[in-house]
Amino acid sequence: MALTLDARALLAPAQAGAAALAQAQQAVEQAALALKAGALVGLPTETVYGLAADADQAQAVGRIFDAKGRPKDHPLIVHLAGATAAQWQAGVAHYARALPDFALKLMQAFWPGPLTLILPRRPEVGAASAGGQDSIGLRCPAHPVAQALLQACQAIGVQGLAAPSANRFGRVSPTTAEHVRDEFDAQLSDAELLILDGGPCPVGIESTIVDCSRGRPVLLRPGMIGIEALEAAIGQPVALRDQAAPKASGTLESHYAPTARVRLMPQAEMQAALDLLGADARHIAIYTRQPVSSASRHLLLRYMPTQAEACAQELFAVLRELDQPGVKLIWVETPPADPAWDGVRDRLQRAAA
Ligand code: TXA
Ligand code: MG
Numbered sequence: 001m002a003l004t005l006d007a008r009a010l011l012a013p014a015q016a017g018a019a020a021l022a023q024a025q026q027a028v029e030q031a032a033l034a035l036k037a038g039a040l041v042g043l044p045t046e047t048v049y050g051l052a053a054d055a056d057q058a059q060a061v062g063r064i065f066d067a068k069g070r071p072k073d074h075p076l077i078v079h080l081a082g083a084t085a086a087q088w089q090a091g092v093a094h095y096a097r098a099l100p101d102f103a104l105k106l107m108q109a110f111w112p113g114p115l116t117l118i119l120p121r122r123p124e125v126g127a128a129s130a131g132g133q134d135s136i137g138l139r140c141p142a143h144p145v146a147q148a149l150l151q152a153c154q155a156i157g158v159q160g161l162a163a164p165s166a167n168r169f170g171r172v173s174p175t176t177a178e179h180v181r182d183e184f185d186a187q188l189s190d191a192e193l194l195i196l197d198g199g200p201c202p203v204g205i206e207s208t209i210v211d212c213s214r215g216r217p218v219l220l221r222p223g224m225i226g227i228e229a230l231e232a233a234i235g236q237p238v239a240l241r242d243q244a245a246p247k248a249s250g251t252l253e254s255h256y257a258p259t260a261r262v263r264l265m266p267q268a269e270m271q272a273a274l275d276l277l278g279a280d281a282r283h284i285a286i287y288t289r290q291p292v293s294s295a296s297r298h299l300l301l302r303y304m305p306t307q308a309e310a311c312a313q314e315l316f317a318v319l320r321e322l323d324q325p326g327v328k329l330i331w332v333e334t335p336p337a338d339p340a341w342d343g344v345r346d347r348l349q350r351a352a353a
Contacts, residue, residue, distance in 0.1 A: 003190035007145045032152035042180040044198025045141040048173040050163030058128035069169040075131035078160040081150035082112045082140035102234045103212035109233035112142035118211040129162035135213040145198035175201040204313035222342040258323035262330045262352040285322035288333040308340040
């Protein structure tokens with residue numbers, strides 16, 4: 001059993017009662033001490049929940065890889081405190097050996113927020129978190145609970161938190177504290193994992209990743225900060241990733257996969273298949289924007305929001321919900337070609353691969 005502590009009062013401190021706020025703050029302090037002692041913490045961020053450890057303790061970081069079943073050479077993102085720009089700059093200076101001008105501009109434009117930058121690593125820090133790479137992924141999250149925890153960590157000498165998404169390797173990322181518990185409850189005791197409940201993640205898919213370690217910006221993973229916004233912030237083009245890009249589990253072709261088989265298709269194709277199966281359509285879950293009809297009473301149907309932001313926010317929770325016993329196929333309507341949908345389309349294509 002993992003221990004879950006409620007920290008949701010920090011989301012709206014002005015509205016929360018004094019007692020709830022004090023309890024949330026206490027939960028955060030307890031989590032910081034657990035991290036200092038080498039334990040793991042389920043960390044709410046605005047994108048997805050992370051499985052965090054002190055980035056500078058190799059043994060604690062090793063526990064993340066063990067718990068996830070993640071290959072040791074897949075690097076982790078290090079999360080930085082950022083109450084002020086000066087604070088995240090100090091964090092960047094601790095881990096990064098160099099900071100190209102375009103990377104600084106991206107940080108200034110989007111931190112704290114759902115953007116991760118890969119930078120050349122100072123060789124003496126973060127080797128375990130970086131999975132042996134000579135670079136390091138850095139992100140300053142905007143979530144109030146994440147920032148409260150990072151502040152509490154700073155106060156006791158923990159500089160950064162290494163955290164991949166808190167799911168077992170290859171599986172759907174968690175966007176609620178309950179998802180994190182579902183992933184690791186059987187495996188980790190409450191001395192090994194403390195989960196901070198910070199409510200459902202507002203962005204819902206993982207951060208945009210830009211590699212800034214090779215002289216020019218390269219997009220490694222699309223997210224809700226789109227390429228156009230990145231280019232506008234730095235006034236230069238951002239390249240798409242190529243074969244030479246470093247290995248990144250979120251960029252493996254098959255990832256974020258439920259147990260049922262996911263298939264992407266246009267609505268017309270989905271409708272034609274349903275017509276063909278008629279009343280016999282079974283074991284199928286459907287996630288579509290445009291309405292479909294079926295003579296079968298055994299379909300599980302969810303409508304996809306028409307806005308990319310709303311779809312991203314619910315996407316992983318919906319995939320988990322549709323992936324229930326008895327469902328063998330999840331049919332998803334292909335997202336629009338519009339760039340606003342790049343992040344969602346990317347996750348769905350990997351879920352379907
Ligand atoms: O939104 C997010 O980024 C979430 C939250 C928890 O912050 N984290 C997340 O972590 O998605 P993870 O480990 O599931 O995905 C991080 C990706 C991986 O594909 C990893 O390989 C890549 O970032 N990455 C991290 N450090 C890297 C490095 N030095 N070079 C190349 N890729 C790196
Ligand atoms: Mg992941």
